[in-house]
Amino acid sequence: MNPEIDIRTAESEEKEPTAIRGFKYDLIRKRNQNGSLILLLQSAQESYGYIPEKAICYISELLSIPAADIYGVITFYSQFRLKPMGKNLIRVCEGTACHVNNAKALLECFRDELGISVGETSDDGLFSLQSVACLGCCSLAPVIMINDETHGNLDKTKLKKLLKAVREKELCACKRKEGAAAQ
């Protein structure tokens, strides 16, 4: 639980994507700021897509907060994830308006089509399903968000079409990649 902190070595920074450098930059800049823990966890999640153990260790060391306390904060807030996510994040709104407009049918549809329930990632790694308390688009209920796009007024048929479209897009991208690799 005490990995070497490599944030200041230029060599390791070169190998890492810019986003991860962003987290390390935040780490150094904000370590003395009061109450920066949640901020740093948000930064880590933005960089890695989730909060890996090493990020917890970095923060623990620099802020002198026990890793167990950090873990406690992570699990308290619904925003934080300790596992990597699928390629597409689907957020299903469970707001009151969506509930009374049959959002349950959408969850069933995800189970039928993708084989996943809330909190799970599909076997092909393409989809992760999350529920949120309310997306605030109550007039479009029931609503889901796929990545940053909101889709409203859904029913099972529309949702199936939508998922098919996303899947086909992914498949095309995959094929293109394979084609490029073959060439």
Next chain:
Amino acid sequence: MKKIKVGLGTCGVSAGGEQIFNEIKRMISEKHIDADICETGCMGMCYEEPMIEVGDEDESFLYAKMSPDKIGRLVSEHLENNHPVHDWIIKDKDHFTESSFTDKQVRIVLRNCGEINPNSLDDYTGRRGYEAIMYVLNHYSPPDVIDIISKSGLRGRGGGGFPTGLKWRITNGVISGKKYIICNADEGDPGAFMDRSVLEGDPHSVIEGMMIGAYAIGADEGIIYARAEYPLAIKRLRTALNQLRTRGFLGKNIFGSDFSFDISIKEGAGAFVCGEETALIASVEGRRGIPRIRPPFPSQRGLWGKPTNINNVETFANVPWIILNGWEAFAALGTEKSKGTKVFALAGKIKRSGLVEVPMGITINEIVYDIGGGIKNNGKFKAVQMGGPSGGCIPASMGDLKIDYDEINSTGAIMGSGGLIVLDENSCMVDLARYFLNFTQLESCGKCTFCRIGTKRMLETLERITVGNGKPGDIEFLADLGNKIKRSSLCGLGQTAPNPVLTTINYFRDEYEAHLNKTCPAHLCPSLITYTISEENCKGCLLCKKACPTGAITGAKKVVHFIDQSLCIKCGKCFEVCNLDAVVLS
């Protein structure tokens, strides 16, 4: 020159507003049309999104339910040839063609929403923006400001309804070298989107309200605690704050006075309990958002141990208006103890859902029928749910109830932050109670035993009832435990968590009893319904047989079908596909 405004709040964006915005922009530049296009916040009529307003100095036209394929005609007819396309217009020259959606509304908090470009400081100052804080700094002492707010009768719009003037007076009275003012924008109630719309549509009015509050209590640092689920609101707030710093409206010695003040944004990390004051403070300090015992109140010992004043978004947005128009004008609206207006997020089984601002004292029926246009698909109005998971259901028979903090409290519901969900006869009240309790049970921070374990036990009981395994005495058990949770919890979450259950038991006890007798009057709880095929209506068309995922339906062409109940999973697919009303739900 024509000015085009496209509604780009979250609701507008998700209805496709951005594509429309880009399409018009492209056409204007392609055809060299002399017109100005800008984005604006939520216009309130979410049911008509995406919306566009086209206007010039004399008149303006409001287009509803636009789509990218309609833009070509709009641009060529209205923008190029000045012939408005009347087929799609719902409002011209300030006159609505069909609805009275706005007739009974009074817009104070939403005075600029949907009118101005939220990214433009000039748009806001053009509508008397920042005049209030300037006037306050030049003419009033902090106690004067507090007097005005007290006399106006403004009460906390976050749900509690604590008088804002009194809160400010208490914080003002504490002597300390450092004080904080916090804007609570952690709108966690499912079914509520008022604060989001205000922040997206008019961030400056909230900031100005905070500045006036800071001056009144003597704070020099402000924090806006916003939900991370509202990325657009946060983006617009950041833009607004940067503009203010550049202009010198924030920072040291604002407008040449002794008053120095700056604001930062803290993003929440997703916990409903953080709407509670002391939990919010813990979260800002980077800890788990767990409430603590009060006193000391945040006004005495808050953030980092310093006196802290926390108000809601909507409360702050009222403040500049009160200063500019006088407390008398504000106090003239509303009832004896509840003054001014309240913003509601109207949603659920209602024809016109959206953001509405009504004067206090209006009745629930007026909101549902006159503003909301009645129930979707001409259904029957059953109840409204107010206040989200902390609130309760008010039955249609009490539709003449006035919107007033104390009157609503007397029903067992609460005013709450402004979520107003309309329910029709297809809504099962037991299921709704279970839904809210599931939410509060998950969001309970775990500190108080009654809230942590009590809500779990209540949820288990409700789940048992909705699947038809309810026992005699369950209803009494729920009521008893609910009252105990209310009495033995530390914070608002636990003290109000049983409300949805207690109010539905109070007003819809017959539905609970029906569930104990294994029927669901709304035909919603899957375990308590059966699908059968009526021999009279079935023509043996095989549609339902094909649709059934489990093969529970037997029958041949032109022979009456039959559902094997042991195989039926009650998915309702046969019911959906049957054109002859032969599948009977009971």
